[in-house]
Amino acid sequence: MKGALDRFAIDDGRHVPNIVIDDDASVAAGEACYVAHCSCGNATRPAIAKELALSAHMEHVSTRLGPSRGPDWMPLGVRLTLLMIACLALFMATQFGASLVIGNRTGAEANTIWAGAILLGFAEVCILTVAVRRFIAPTKL
Template sequence: MARPPMDDGRHGPVREIDPLASALAGENVTHLVCQCGEVTKDLAGHAVHARAVLQVPGPAWLPVGARLALLLASGVALAIGMMLIAENLLTGTARLVVLGLAGPGAFGVTMGLAVLLRPYIVPNGRHPIR
């Protein structure tokens, strides 16, 4: 699934009047200036600039749906693993504690991974401020 780059709020086109070109031409001459400072002549030039800057991170060979399915499968596998360990290796209170924490623990680890790996799981084209 090819995702188009999304504007991150720092690369929007702003139309400005060029004072030097306007003085030479005798009329208002406008050009586009990106919010990051890059000057382009028209929207096509700005689109080329924005596409170059807003490259979508993450592996192109693995679709977003497959990344989400792998994340969900890892959480389910962790919960099942904790339950199997509790059933087969533990007894008494330790068994009950691990069984009780299997679901919330797996959910917490899965959400932690989702937050840490978000740029690779569901990329949106945003980059850190440079």
């Protein structure tokens, strides 16, 4: 049974089962009854076997997690392509804004603005990628 609990891993860590014997239900039933307490605060109804308590816990987890956030109808390659297009558009918009700011400036001042725009563009692209990572490649099964 320990092996089944080791394989049971949820990425958010909020649904870890703790299977214990329920004393009240055991006395009422006349035999050992198990209950799975979830780390999220939910407890399943008493079951006669540990496997049944774990199965009830798995049902609880599957109703809480739901489907992944990413659009299941869109393949991963298309989602990555859309992300790359959005990143390129954001980077190009930053460079266009920098060229407007540079205007008639020349020399070190223009080069400094241009270098700052490049760094800002990379930072914006990184922030966008981190912000939409759950929609592109969800980690929930």
